Amino acid sequence: MRGKYYILNRMVHGLAPAALMVMLGLCPGVFYNTAVADEVRGGFEPAVVDKIYADLGEDSIWWTPATGLTARGKIIVNLLSQADREGLKPSDYLPSNNHINESLAPENYDRSFTKGLLRYISDIRDGRLAARYVDPELFDIPNPTDAAALLKTGLLTADFQAWLESLPPQSMKYKSLKEYLERYRKIADMKWPLLNTGQKLELGSSDPNVRHVRARLKILGDLPADNDETNDVFDNTLLVAVERFQTRNGLTPDGIIGPETYAALNVSPASIIQKITINLERLRQLPENLGSRYVIVNVPGFDLTAVSDGAEKLRMRVIVGQPKRRTPILNDKITGIKFRPTWTVPVKIAREDLLPKIKADVNFLRASDFRVFTSWKKDAPEIDPEAVDWRIISPERLNYKFVQNPGSSNALGQIRFTLTNPYDIYLHDTPHKNLFNKSGRAISSGCIRVADPLTLAGFLMEPSAKWTIGSIQEAMTSSEKQVAKLPAPIPIYITYFTALVDEAGQLQLWKDVYGRDADLIHILGLGATE
Incomplete structure (x- = not known):
């Protein structure tokens, strides 16, 4: 055309x-x-x-x-x-x-x-x-x-x-989401009064509001249809249903009904219909054939899945870009792996993040194993960071190049997965493993940090006789830098889904971490958002 x-x-x-x-x-x-x-x-x-x-x-x-x-x-x-x-x-x-x-x-x-x-x-x-x-x-x-x-x-x-x-699209994800669209259109015909959010509810609580929570969770399918709606006691059956609801809505599944869980319970069916509708739109934007082996990242879900011959081989948590440095949505290929990589700090991050730390403590550069070069020119000489009066340098005039050596404090961790896009977006390890325990993980500068880089590398190198889990692990801890080319490039899809149906047939809903849903709902004329 x-x-x-x-x-x-x-x-x-x-x-x-x-x-x-x-x-x-x-x-x-x-x-x-x-x-x-x-x-x-x-x-x-x-x-x-x-x-x-x-x-x-x-x-x-x-x-x-x-x-x-x-x-x-x-x-x-x-x-x-x-x-x-x-x-x-x-x-x-x-x-x-x-x-x-x-x-x-x-x-x-x-x-x-x-x-x-x-x-x-x-x-x-x-x-x-x-x-x-x-x-x-x-x-x-x-x-x-x-x-x-x-x-x-x-x-x-x-x-x-x-x-x-x-x-x-003929994918099961698309067909299943269409079924939920019909289901929520039927639910939308029911009365949906807002729940009273004043009382925190947890296991053992006895409160009239419990019966209203039961009724809501029965309609949504998280509580068995034969459960007694008149029961005002928060029992184990309700606990399981609440945890299931929280998991489906991207909340910490602690079984406690507090402000966040009440807010999710009070989201109207009409709003869920909007969310399903725009995510059907996003599914239509994906290629019809994703490939026999591929990796898919869902930014709002903070997760990565690797698929081979239609079967999920691994799933792990990821950390994605913060709202002011969003991870872009793109289709790409993973082509190689760098073990014990150096990190060259992008100009924006150097000016906005690194310089304030340097001004607070000049020893930060040495402690974090950074090398400093006079400029971004290829042959720029390296200088002693203590020879610079960092206090008088403004962000706009910061033209030094900072390179972090491999090691335990390197921001990329022990391994970096190379992509082909021109936006300098890639996947990598991180020394800060504790951050994967956070429920909201939109905290990076745009690149994607993976919780289990060893297992991911094993999947990517699976056809290779040389790169076994053992040799990958050895390369990650070696004193030498190594680069490995994948036996064949693996497609990767960095996506933005706030509603999808999982393998168990359950509708999963996630927060719109970048505010993209509201823009899409508006541009398609689907009505106002809550």
Whole structure:
């Protein structure tokens, strides 16, 4: 597809988010505009639509003045009218009121169905266009689906209905999340009064509010349906249900109902529906084929999963970027491993983090095993850090380069996993293992710290005879720096999901640590957030 979307796809990495929004005719706070999206997607231009009819040798596909909707027309009207099952809006795809607009000639009315179906194909395969560019750190931009070519293929299939049903993602995660969308739409019809949050509840508590918590957890599926709602005592059955609810909502599963748990219990079904809807959108943005072996990081969930042949091989905790230094969303490859790496401090971190520590204690540099160079030039000489009067240097004038030697205090730990992206984002070990015990782990400067680098390295090097767990462990503790190339690059997907269904079929919800949900909900016109 060689339209404006194709051109945009080639230009996108060179543009700032604001420029992207201007190109789309959008700005923060503006709802999704299907007309603008059509203009940017080359596949919806009138000439492309006309070519579909010319290639098929037909003047009408969906509707004729004599007979009304054709057999295929009835199929797509049925499909598009139920687009809300996918978290989409039927009104974005169907002609107004599904009847003839008197301002349109019959052939243009038929083409309006074609245009709507093209938009649906593109949205269901790639995600809605505005959603892709609302996020300033979304670098996961695949080649767009050629909706026109795909539609022509579908129209030639023997079973058009089955072909249409094959368009959405077929992954179990997507299908399971769709099921929860339907489930929460039913729950949304129930009364959802706010719980009284004044009394902390825990095992052994006796309080009238306990019965309301029981009722809420039964509706949500965390408490068995046959549990007695009139019981005011916080018993072991309720404890298990509360811990399960807390785990599903990214909270510390301590079984105590305090402010955070009350807040999660009081989130309305309508808000959960919004969250599910935008995460269906994010699933549509993932490549259809993730590969036979891959690694996936979910930033809000603070976790990493490694998958081989469809089976989860390992899962571990991670630390991700803090809100002011967000971890970007991107698709990449892991290509190698550096053992006992040095760390060259990025300029921003040197100015904002390192300089205040140096000013507080000049011995910090030696104690942390840093080397200092006069500039960032390749041949810049090394200097004695005590020869510099750090007190008079402002952050804006800090042009020294700082390199931390390998060792127990090195910020990258004993191992660094090399990626190919141009944003200097990679995975690495850390000497501060205690931080993985925190429930909220958005505390890094953008890179991803992994809790169990040895096991991850073992997975990545699995096909290698040389790099066994034993040899990897030896390289991590050796006095020599070593670099190992992976037997084959492993795809890695750094994602941002705040709602997913786990392997046990349970809906997991996480905090929107970077505020991305609210932007996406707004740009897609899904209503206000709580």
